[in-house]
Structures are given as structure tokens and as C-alpha cells.
Amino acid sequence: MRMILTIGTCGTRPMLLLTKVGVGAVLAISMLSGCGGKSEGSTSSSTVTAATDESRRGATVVVTHEVLGSIVREVAAEGVDVQVIIPNGKDPHDYEPSARDIALLDAADLVVANGENFEPAFDKVLDRRVADGKAVFFATQHVTVRDSKEQFSDEDDHSEDGTHEDESHSEEEQAHGDRDPHFFTDPLTVRELVISLATTLTASTGISHEARVGVATTVFNNADAAVRDKFTSLSPGTCKIVTGHDSLGYLADRYGCEVVGVVIPSSSGLAEATAQDFSDLTKAMKSEKVAAMFVDEGTSPRVSDRIAGETGARVVALPSHSVPSSGRYGDYVMAIATAVVGGLSGS
Numbered sequence: 115m116r117m118i119l120t121i122g123t124c125g126t127r128p129m130l131l132l133t134k135v136g137v138g139a140v141l142a143i144s145m146l147s148g149c150g151g152k153s154e155g156s157t158s159s160s161t162v163t164a165a166t167d168e169s170r171r172g173a174t175v176v177v178t179h180e181v182l183g184s185i186v187r188e189v190a191a192e193g194v195d196v197q198v199i200i201p202n203g204k205d206p207h208d209y210e211p212s213a214r215d216i217a218l219l220d221a222a223d224l225v226v227a228n229g230e231n232f233e234p235a236f237d238k239v240l241d242r243r244v245a246d247g248k249a250v251f252f253a254t255q256h257v258t259v260r261d262s263k264e265q266f267s268d269e270d271d272h273s274e275d276g277t278h279e280d281e282s283h284s285e286e287e288q289a290h291g292d293r294d295p296h297f298f299t300d301p302l303t304v305r306e307l308v309i310s311l312a313t314t315l316t317a318s319t320g321i322s323h324e325a326r327v328g329v330a331t332t333v334f335n336n337a338d339a340a341v342r343d344k345f346t347s348l349s350p351g352t353c354k355i356v357t358g359h360d361s362l363g364y365l366a367d368r369y370g371c372e373v374v375g376v377v378i379p380s381s382s383g384l385a386e387a388t389a390q391d392f393s394d395l396t397k398a399m400k401s402e403k404v405a406a407m408f409v410d411e412g413t414s415p416r417v418s419d420r421i422a423g424e425t426g427a428r429v430v431a432l433p434s435h436s437v438p439s440s441g442r443y444g445d446y447v448m449a450i451a452t453a454v455v456g457g458l459s460g461s
Contacts, residue, residue: 173319229254358413
């Protein structure tokens, strides 16, 4: 005799069924009461994950990573349960979802993902969800995406004899492409998705999010003003940035900084740098008198320490994947700005 856990729907409401299979015996227990037999004309919605036996309250929106979760929470109305898959502070590039994660993604009313292959291990399950007609909101489809290569000249990709030296930068870099997925470091780029996200949340959860549009827009405007004010403490022309991988392009573009180079020449922390990359970066840092190097989660300390030793630059931790305990987006982007300004000024 065995027990089978299945998930179904009752009208537009989820129904969790525990089925006991034996000889001539079938027992079905509904976790929701009052389910009528009429289902014609109803729209099947996503259901709760089989990983929990608690009744669902309201609608469930599952978000891939914590920074994106902090953005969704600013837009989500009361009654929406926002759950995040990737643990706070964990690099989304190399996170592998568990069976429980996949069940949660499958069961959500809406999944909000970053897009641009930011969470590569999620691609198959999200593709399957889309193929099944379930709602997925890819954030980068609703904002202005920058070219991650735009600040570097063609010379960076070629040797002196004109041959291409980028072949060893791995399949992960190629998968990311030239479009930068780190839009969330710029509050005004984040602001661009508010209306479309609110509309999608309303359609997926059945709860109106119209009133949240103005509230969320104000939140992102205020975050921009606070970050802009923070950067005014730096002297003009001194905001020269080197990061673990290409993660601060949006912030640099918005607040007048220059990205001199990156330790890993990719938008993905999974790529590998060559000896030539290290040589080019150290030369650029010395030439530009770069005061600090900002290392993200996933950047090898051995590599960053080596470059710091050769250039004299300070190594500063950059919490690019970590949201402060408040869970608020404004606090996240201010933590980034504070780390950059403090690292460059030595404060």
C-alpha cells in the first residue's frame, strides 16, 4: 500500500489530495472545504507546493532571487504571499534548485524571474512552466537593458596580432550574451517595470494592484534620490570602479561612475579570466589610479587578493546579492552605494 500526494484545483482554488492506494480502496482528502462539482468555465490556477501541509492564504508569488523579491514586495498588494527561492546572499548564477524549489515554482500563481539567463539552472523549469501556459514574469523584458560590453573597446577582446582572445571565457559568458542582467542596481531602471508587474500580479492573483503603482514608484524615486545624494560626496571624476564581474554597469551609468574593468570579464560569475585579462586589468587600474576593487559574492578571494597586491587597491565586499534584514529594496541599493562610496573614499 502506498500514499500518493497530488495537486489539483477546485474552480480557481487549489486542492491538495492525499490518495491512499490499495486493493479496492481509494481515499481522497481535500485540504479545502466547500468544493462544488461544477468546474465548467473556471480558470485553473497554480496550486500550493506539496512541500508544505499548511493551508494557503491568499495568492502565492514565487521569485527567483532575494533582490528581485525586495522589488516585488514593493509592488505586491496585501494578501499576496511573496516567496523567494535562492537564499539571501547566494550567487544566483550558480544556484541549483532542489526538488522542493521546483515544486514551489510549479505551484505558484506567478513566478517572477530576472531574465537574461541570470539564473541559468532555472531555465528548463521556467520554459516548461511557460509551455504549460502558467504565468512567468521576466523582469528584464520590462526594462531598458544595457549592453554589458558597451564600456569596453574592441581592443579588449583581441591580442596585439588581431586574433580573438575571448574563447576561454566559457560557455556561461556566451549564454549570458552581451545584455546585462543586473538592472536591479539602478532604482530608475527598476521603476520601469512597476506598471507591467502590477498588471501581471493582478491578472495572476485576482487581487487588484492598481493602488500599489504610485506607492512603488515613490519608493524607487526616493531610492534614486538617496543614492544620488550619496554619490555627491565623491569628487568629480573619482568614481572609477572595478568589480568581481560586470555587475555595476547600471549604477555606474546612472550616477556618473566609470567601470574601469572587471576581474571576471563577464556578466556571469561563472566565467573564467585569462592571464591576459589579469594583465590588462592591473595595467588599467594602475593607469586610472583605481583606489578600490569591489568583489561580489562568488568572486575568488585568491584572485582579487592577487590583483590587489599588484595594484595597491583596497578589496571591498560588495553585497550585490544580499538584501539587508529590513527586506526593503531602498536599503539594498543604499548598501551598494555606501560600499562603493566608502571604498573609493577610504571611509
